[in-house]
Amino acid sequence: MPCLPRRARHRSMLRPMADADPGFAPAKVNLTLHVTGRRADGYHLLDSLVVFADLGDRLTVAADEALSLRVTGPMAAGVPTGADNLVLRAARLLDPEGAARITLDKHLPAAAGIGGGSSDAAAALRLLSRHWKRPMPDRVEALGADVPMCLDPRAQRVGGIGERSMIVGGLPELPAVLVNPGAPVATPAVFARMTRRDNAPMPPELPVLATPGAAAEWLAAQRNDLEGPACAVAPVIRDVLDALGDARLARMSGSGATCFGLYDRPDDARAAADRIAQTEPGWWVRVVTLNPSA
Ligand SMILES: C[C@@](CO)(OP(=O)(O)O)[C@H](O)COP(=O)(O)OP(=O)(O)OC[C@H]1O[C@@H](n2ccc(N)nc2=O)[C@H](O)[C@@H]1O
Numbered sequence: 001m002p003c004l005p006r007r008a009r010h011r012s013m014l015r016p017m018a019d020a021d022p023g024f025a026p027a028k029v030n031l032t033l034h035v036t037g038r039r040a041d042g043y044h045l046l047d048s049l050v051v052f053a054d055l056g057d058r059l060t061v062a063a064d065e066a067l068s069l070r071v072t073g074p075m076a077a078g079v080p081t082g083a084d085n086l087v088l089r090a091a092r093l094l095d096p097e098g099a100a101r102i103t104l105d106k107h108l109p110a111a112a113g114i115g116g117g118s119s120d121a122a123a124a125l126r127l128l129s130r131h132w133k134r135p136m137p138d139r140v141e142a143l144g145a146d147v148p149m150c151l152d153p154r155a156q157r158v159g160g161i162g163e164r165s166m167i168v169g170g171l172p173e174l175p176a177v178l179v180n181p182g183a184p185v186a187t188p189a190v191f192a193r194m195t196r197r198d199n200a201p202m203p204p205e206l207p208v209l210a211t212p213g214a215a216a217e218w219l220a221a222q223r224n225d226l227e228g229p230a231c232a233v234a235p236v237i238r239d240v241l242d243a244l245g246d247a248r249l250a251r252m253s254g255s256g257a258t259c260f261g262l263y264d265r266p267d268d269a270r271a272a273a274d275r276i277a278q279t280e281p282g283w284w285v286r287v288v289t290l291n292p293s294a
Pocket residue numbers: 030033042043044045046048112113114115118143144145146147160161162187188191253254255256
């Protein structure tokens with residue numbers, strides 16, 4: 001596999017793309033997640049290749065005299081609606097006095113390793129900074145380690161505890177299936193289960209991967225170091241990975257429990273999703289394109 005220099009841009013913090021759809025909060029998928037160390041404050045150092053999906057939550061804002069949030073949509077159940085919702089926390093970080101009527105239409109499962117809450121927070125920051133004409137706050141990572149990477153939903157290599165990002169090119173669109181078994185998994189519980197925290201990073205230069213097959217082959221030699229600990233917390237994750245056994249690559253995203261399967265063609269992904277949905281009607285199963293408009 002040639003190791004070519006990639007089109008890359010180093011930034012300590014991502015800024016929203018000028019042409020990003022500001023109210024769309026796409027699912028985040030960690031194609032790799034190498035845990036390479038731990039900071040003195042307990043947070044873990046990561047080396048992760050992150051992409052976003054063409055599936056996500058949707059935020060809208062309207063002028064009003066107070067700040068309010070309504071959560072709707074097929075995955076609204078159980079999502080906090082009060083001040084602890086990341087959308088309201090993002091709004092307050094941007095402007096403690098700001099007023100708006102916000103609607104969050106949930107399509108992603110919560111506490112699922114696909115950054116739904118973080119992506120919602122990033123979308124709230126994008127939308128409300130326009131609506132209120134306020135600059136983006138400096139320390140958005142105060143909302144969560146995943147929030148900075150969600151501000152600019154393009155493929156990126158993430159370092160530090162999640163706050164350092166580098167946009168990467170050379171990845172194709174990836175036909176995929178996302179599967180969540182409906183067991184919420186708490187991120188701190190998974191990190192706490194790790195027995196080894198000084199694991200190897202990815203290679204310094206990522207290769208150019210022209211096709212889904214080439215991407216799956218290279219990714220298979222990388223890892224998600226949280227997969228084993230997450231399976232110990234929620235053993236059903238093993239069943240999900242087994243169900244995705246016909247994929248070119250099956251792996252867990254983030255701290256779980258959502259797993260992704262990569263396929264050569266969208267038709268292959270659709271066939272796998274139909275089969276899994278029939279066998280496990282209680283699971284959340286979606287056909288997606290990862291890294292859309294690559
Ligand atoms: C694991 C990842 C990988 O992308 O994704 P998810 O599973 O959440 O989607 C993220 O690092 C999660 O980011 P996020 O969910 O925003 O984390 P935070 O709210 O900041 O932290 C939740 C808890 O996770 C642990 N944590 C998080 C990030 C990190 N680099 N090291 C950690 O040890 C800490 O115990 C922290 O208290």
